[in-house]
Amino acid sequence: MSQIHITTTINGDETEYLCEADETLLDVLRDHLDMTGSKEGCGTGDCGACSVVVDGRLVCSCLMLAAEAEGRAIETIEGMGQGDQLHPLQQKFLEHAALQCGICTPGILVAAKNLLERNPNPSEEEVRYWLAGNLCRCTGYDKIIRAVMDTAADMRGAA
Amino acid sequence: MRFETPTSVDQAVALLAADPEARLLAGGTDLLVRLRAGNIAPSTIIDIKRIAEMTVISQEDGGWRIGAAVPSAEMNEHAALKADWPGVVESADLIGSTQIQGRATLAGNLCNASPAADSVPAMVAAGATARIAGPDGTRDVAVEDIPTGVGKTSLGKGELVTSIHLPPKPARSGDAYLRFIPRTEMDIAVVGCGIYVTLDDQGKISDARVALGAVAPTVILSQSCADTLIGTAGDDAALDALAAAASAEAKPIDDKRGTIAFRKDVAGVLAKRAARIALARARGDS
Ligand SMILES: Cc1cc2nc3c(=O)[nH]c(=O)nc-3n(C[C@H](O)[C@H](O)[C@H](O)COP(=O)(O)OP(=O)(O)OC[C@H]3O[C@@H](n4cnc5c(N)ncnc54)[C@H](O)[C@@H]3O)c2cc1C
Ligand code: FES
Ligand code: FES
Numbered sequence: 001m002s003q004i005h006i007t008t009t010i011n012g013d014e015t016e017y018l019c020e021a022d023e024t025l026l027d028v029l030r031d032h033l034d035m036t037g038s039k040e041g042c043g044t045g046d047c048g049a050c051s052v053v054v055d056g057r058l059v060c061s062c063l064m065l066a067a068e069a070e071g072r073a074i075e076t077i078e079g080m081g082q083g084d085q086l087h088p089l090q091q092k093f094l095e096h097a098a099l100q101c102g103i104c105t106p107g108i109l110v111a112a113k114n115l116l117e118r119n120p121n122p123s124e125e126e127v128r129y130w131l132a133g134n135l136c137r138c139t140g141y142d143k144i145i146r147a148v149m150d151t152a153a154d155m156r157g158a159a
Numbered sequence: 160m161r162f163e164t165p166t167s168v169d170q171a172v173a174l175l176a177a178d179p180e181a182r183l184l185a186g187g188t189d190l191l192v193r194l195r196a197g198n199i200a201p202s203t204i205i206d207i208k209r210i211a212e213m214t215v216i217s218q219e220d221g222g223w224r225i226g227a228a229v230p231s232a233e234m235n236e237h238a239a240l241k242a243d244w245p246g247v248v249e250s251a252d253l254i255g256s257t258q259i260q261g262r263a264t265l266a267g268n269l270c271n272a273s274p275a276a277d278s279v280p281a282m283v284a285a286g287a288t289a290r291i292a293g294p295d296g297t298r299d300v301a302v303e304d305i306p307t308g309v310g311k312t313s314l315g316k317g318e319l320v321t322s323i324h325l326p327p328k329p330a331r332s333g334d335a336y337l338r339f340i341p342r343t344e345m346d347i348a349v350v351g352c353g354i355y356v357t358l359d360d361q362g363k364i365s366d367a368r369v370a371l372g373a374v375a376p377t378v379i380l381s382q383s384c385a386d387t388l389i390g391t392a393g394d395d396a397a398l399d400a401l402a403a404a405a406s407a408e409a410k411p412i413d414d415k416r417g418t419i420a421f422r423k424d425v426a427g428v429l430a431k432r433a434a435r436i437a438l439a440r441a442r443g444d445s
Contacts, residue, residue, distance in 0.1 A: 021162040022160050022194065024191070043195055044195070045255065045256075045259055057230070057232060058257050059258050059262050060258045060259070062195075063187050063188055063191040063259075063262065064187060065162065065184070065204065067162040067204075068184075068187075068206060129257075130257050131257075133255065133257055133258045134256075
């Protein structure tokens with residue numbers, strides 16, 4: 001089977017890879033590109049642990065074929081902090097202890113960042129609905145929601 | 160498996176007609192799940208998202224044409240479309256999570272032909288048509304005539320849906336869609352109900368369309384439900400008659416998500432509630 005050659009942009013860097021037609025973007029990120037921040041919790045679109053942003057839209061990378069990425073702009077958890085400089089959301093997640101095992105955390109951070117870029121002042125209800133596709137078996141969600149609300153308030157203050 | 164990215168409808172039709180084992184890929188939120196589960200093994204995946212005309216929402220003779228590759232999130236962000244057909248947009252906004260809505264399309268929801276597809280009763284109530292392209296040209300088909308059974312459609316060899324058309328919305332009209340699920344998000348409809356009404360200048364209902372989902376193998380467009388509303392002012396007696404008719408029309412199955420008796424009851428309750436919302440919208444109260 002001949003592989004498909006894809007040129008795409010990941011976290012601002014032009015990236016090339018070869019993939020099979022049936023490989024997902026998540027497979028390629030984790031297994032070919034060594035970007036293991038995106039997690040596979042279910043592989044069926046239910047848990048959100050694989051969340052990435054493609055051309056500005058939040059999607060599950062487990063439900064997107066790697067071959068679809070040609071010419072797109074992809075953002076993953078690896079692009080969130082700048083070196084040692086954490087993104088404000090990452091910092092707040094630490095302060096609020098909004099994670100335990102951490103499997104859901106990359107997906108939730110990617111999803112929350114996308115929300116705050118679209119809506120800097122979300123209500124708690126809006127945050128909860130936006131993150132409804134990100135499952136967490138540990139925290140009970142409350143600390144996650146508080147961390148996102150607190151980040152939003154801080155970022156509005158700083159802006 | 161091959162992966163194709165046609166850039167025109169003609170190319171997509173040619174690819175599809177040439178290969179009976181090929182599958183179309185819109186948002187992939189049904190297709191990828193089935194592919195990964197090993198339920199399907201297509202020879203070729205044809206991604207329709209590079210076909211420019213299928214990626215846009217446009218106004219057409221006072222109505223709307225929604226390309227078959229438009230994700231539901233984009234519909235939800237389209238203020239003018241939402242103002243005209245809030246029920247249809249809300250039904251698409253119920254599909255899965257934010258992540259799923261970033262990919263899921265109306266046409267994919269329709270062609271997947273699940274009895275529980277949320278946008279389908281809303282589209283049927285709105286009088287939507289699907290534009291189909293195939294080897295013999297294009298045709299327009301009422302949305303309710305696309306699904307023919309669980310997972311089955313009336314599309315012929317080499318045919319695909321290129322867009323969904325929502326008609327111009329008359330004055331004093333409104334639509335609504337409600338579903339019942341055990342949670343508030345991320346679940347499959349146990350019952351769904353789409354309703355559309357138009358009022359005359361006296362405030363009486365002159366036209367109504369009532370569609371029920373998840374209570375039969377395919378969506379039910381119920382004339383007997385519509386008849387309970389037409390000619391009335393949408394008062395409580397009419398809504399009670401609507402609820403009774405909806406319960407009678409529902410032909411559900413028993414499964415882990417609901418019994419027959421429960422689903423029939425809920426069909427009536429949802430019809431009544433959805434009708435109240437559609438009426439309020441038609442009156443301009445909301
Ligand atoms: C976690 C999760 C939650 C979900 N929740 C819901 C929900 O709440 N309500 C609901 O209704 N659905 C739900 N779904 C199912 C799915 O998201 C929807 O049915 C969606 O609308 C499918 O659209 P798509 O563009 O992703 O379709 P795809 O997966 O791309 O395609 C679906 C099917 O239709 C065919 N097809 C696609 N486009 C065309 C076309 N233009 N012409 C002809 N055939 C075509 C494909 O070949 C395939 O067989 C959920 C799915 C997941 C994974
Ligand atoms: S791994 Fe993609 S949603 Fe769970
Ligand atoms: S921290 Fe363990 S799943 Fe969320």
